[in-house]
Amino acid sequence: MANNITSKITADSDDVVFLMVPFPAQSHLNQLLRLSQLIRSRGFPVHYAASVIHCRQVKLRHDTLLNTSGIIFHELQTPSFTSPPSSFSEKFPDHLWPSFEASWTSHEPVAALLRELSSSTRTRRLVVIHDSLMSCVVQDVASLPNAESYSFNCSSAFFTYCLMSHLSGKPFPAQVDPDAIPTADNCFPPNLDKILGIVIEFNHIRHGKLFSTCRAMDGPYLDMLAETETIEKKKKQWAVAPLFPVITTANEDDKTDHPTLEWLDKHPPKSVIYVSFGSTTTMSREQINELALGLEESKQRFLWVLRDADRGDIFDAETTILQLPEGFEERVKGVGKVTRDWAPQLGILRHPSVGGFMSHCGWNSCLESLTMGVPLATWPMQSDQPYNAILMTHILKVGVQVMGWGERHQLVTSSVIKKSIENLMASSEGHEVRTRAEELGKAIKQSVEDDHIWELNSFLAYAAR
Numbered sequence: 069m070a071n072n073i074t075s076k077i078t079a080d081s082d083d084v085v086f087l088m089v090p091f092p093a094q095s096h097l098n099q100l101l102r103l104s105q106l107i108r109s110r111g112f113p114v115h116y117a118a119s120v121i122h123c124r125q126v127k128l129r130h131d132t133l134l135n136t137s138g139i140i141f142h143e144l145q146t147p148s149f150t151s152p153p154s155s156f157s158e159k160f161p162d163h164l165w166p167s168f169e170a171s172w173t174s175h176e177p178v179a180a181l182l183r184e185l186s187s188s189t190r191t192r193r194l195v196v197i198h199d200s201l202m203s204c205v206v207q208d209v210a211s212l213p214n215a216e217s218y219s220f221n222c223s224s225a226f227f228t229y230c231l232m233s234h235l236s237g238k239p240f241p242a243q244v245d246p247d248a249i250p251t252a253d254n255c256f257p258p259n260l261d262k263i264l265g266i267v268i269e270f271n272h273i274r275h276g277k278l279f280s281t282c283r284a285m286d287g288p289y290l291d292m293l294a295e296t297e298t299i300e301k302k303k304k305q306w307a308v309a310p311l312f313p314v315i316t317t318a319n320e321d322d323k324t325d326h327p328t329l330e331w332l333d334k335h336p337p338k339s340v341i342y343v344s345f346g347s348t349t350t351m352s353r354e355q356i357n358e359l360a361l362g363l364e365e366s367k368q369r370f371l372w373v374l375r376d377a378d379r380g381d382i383f384d385a386e387t388t389i390l391q392l393p394e395g396f397e398e399r400v401k402g403v404g405k406v407t408r409d410w411a412p413q414l415g416i417l418r419h420p421s422v423g424g425f426m427s428h429c430g431w432n433s434c435l436e437s438l439t440m441g442v443p444l445a446t447w448p449m450q451s452d453q454p455y456n457a458i459l460m461t462h463i464l465k466v467g468v469q470v471m472g473w474g475e476r477h478q479l480v481t482s483s484v485i486k487k488s489i490e491n492l493m494a495s496s497e498g499h500e501v502r503t504r505a506e507e508l509g510k511a512i513k514q515s516v517e518d519d520h521i522w523e524l525n526s527f528l529a530y531a532a533r
Contacts, residue, residue, distance in 0.1 A: 082190060083190055083192035084193045084532045085112070085113045085195065086107050086531075087114075087116075087181070087194060087195070087196045088100045088104050089117050089196065089205060089206055090116070091168075092121075092122045092171045093347075093348070094129065094378060095346070095432040096199050097122055098126060098131075098432065100197065101126050102311035103311050105136060106311060114138070114139050115142060116140070116141050117142040117181055118143070118144060119143065119174070120146075121383065123143045124383070134312075144177045145177060146174050147173055149169070149381070151381040151384040153388065154350040154376065154379070160256065160257045164348065165259075171202070172205060175208075182212060183208075183212070186214055192214065193532075195531045196209050196217040196218070197217075197278065200219040200221045200267055203219060203274070204269065204270050207273060216275040217273055217274050217275055218527075218531075219277050220280065221278065222432070223456075224286055224459060225286040225290045226459045226463070227431070228279075228293060229292050230455050231252060244462060248472045255450060255451055255452070256450075277304070278305070278308050278527065280311065280431065280435070282309045282310065282512055283307055284508060284512045285435075285512065286459075293305070306524070306526060308522075309435055310435055312436065314516050328412070329419060332416065332422065337421060338421070338502070339369050339493075340369040340422050341370045341423065341424040341489055342373075342416055342426070343363070343371065344373040344425075344426075344433070345428040346433060349377055359372075359480075360392055361486075362481075362482040362484070362486040362489065363489065365486045366490055367403075368494065370403070370489075371422075372405070372407070375390070376388040390408075392406065413436060414440075417436050418440050422440075423443075424444070424489075424493050425443070426488075426489070427447065429453040429456040430452075430456070431452060438505060439509055439512045440509055441502075441506035441510070442509075443501045443505035444505075445468055445470050447480070448471070454476075464504070464508065465501065466504050467492075467505075468492045469488065471484070
């Protein structure tokens with residue numbers, strides 16, 4: 069079988085050049101960097117363009133196993149922006165909006181870069197892969213005769229299909245309590261219309277679409293998206309995930325030294341629940357106390373990443389230290405570990421001691437967890453996360469629910485948290501969920517190992533034609 073990084077699809081020469089233009093949020097930055105590494109590993113020249121701050125951020129936080137050598141980073145000059153702290157009273161990360169707006173002003177420097185790369189005598193084709201939220205920035209690609217652009221969607225196909233269905237007045241495509249159905253109105257801020265306007269205005273410039281998903285998880289919804297609009301039938305689409313190594317050797321694992329992994333080494337297989345809510349979530353002190361009590365009372369082993377949400381500029385201020393109940397860490401010593409550092413999530417989920425993941429259901433987290441065969445305890449916060457949670461619990465049935473979207477305004481109590489942990493880690497229901505997650509993980513890995521199934525290979529063959 070093919071190695072999960074090296075493929076038969078490789079560049080015969082360097083006349084096909086790739087340019088990546090990510091959106092400035094951590095999971096978006098990381099996913100396009102992972103794709104950059106995969107494409108670079110096939111021999112293609114790869115350029116990655118983001119602001120000075122966000123180039124620095126993605127290089128600082130990239131996966132330990134990800135080799136960024138050979139990727140050419142372009143630090144775009146963007147206007148300065150405010151970088152306020154997050155607020156737990158507003159679950160959508162409105163505090164990041166200034167950094168988003170600054171990124172949308174980078175049209176001119178990106179246009180100059182496009183002209184430079186496309187005009188090189190060695191460039192037969194310039195392939196621009198841009199985050200779907202950055203189409204306005206790469207709009208000049210349409211004026212270059214040897215360039216093609218492809219949008220990159222960091223969300224699940226299920227979410228994209230649900231959002232399109234909602235906006236066109238179609239029913240929600242899953243059996244869910246009406247009060248728990250996520251909608252554009254209850255998942256996004258009022259300025260969603262502005263975001264959609266930025267996305268839709270320049271949709272026509274793209275030659276095709278890449279989805280950060282795979283058919284093993286999202287197949288029916290990828291097919292439905294391909295059939296939604298007549299104009300979209302003319303656009304090719306590929307599901308290219310997972311974009312990270314799905315199998316590592318012992319030597320590679322040695323490179324991922326981290327205190328969290330050393331702690332996991334001391335515990336039995338599938339005995340630890342990993343708890344993390346991504347880079348844009350801030351919990352109130354009251355909710356943190358309830359979560360701590362629920363973890364303690366569950367009597368289950370746990371690894372909890374407790375961090376404040378990212379600011380627009382993560383280098384702008386000291387990180388806020390979130391407080392735990394007095395004596396908590398001492399009481400759970402040996403059974404639970406709390407880390408306030410940036411943790412190697414992929415390495416944690418890959419670790420044999422991890423048997424569950426309490427998650428906000430960001431799509432990157434869902435992909436990583438299920439590829440490693442780890443079931444989820446779902447606790448969505450905003451944006452696409454409530455949709456992803458329904459995909460996990462109601463459709464794929466590889467997760468148990470901590471909080472349904474209908475209870476999003478309520479404090480999640482320690483008893484509810486305790487029950488969900490016990491359901492996932494120590495019940496017959498949890499065993500069935502874990503079995504399905506493990507089977508799905510095998511199917512996802514198989515799709516990467518088989519050159520004829522992994523759609524990334526199909527895309528690269530098409531782009532390099």
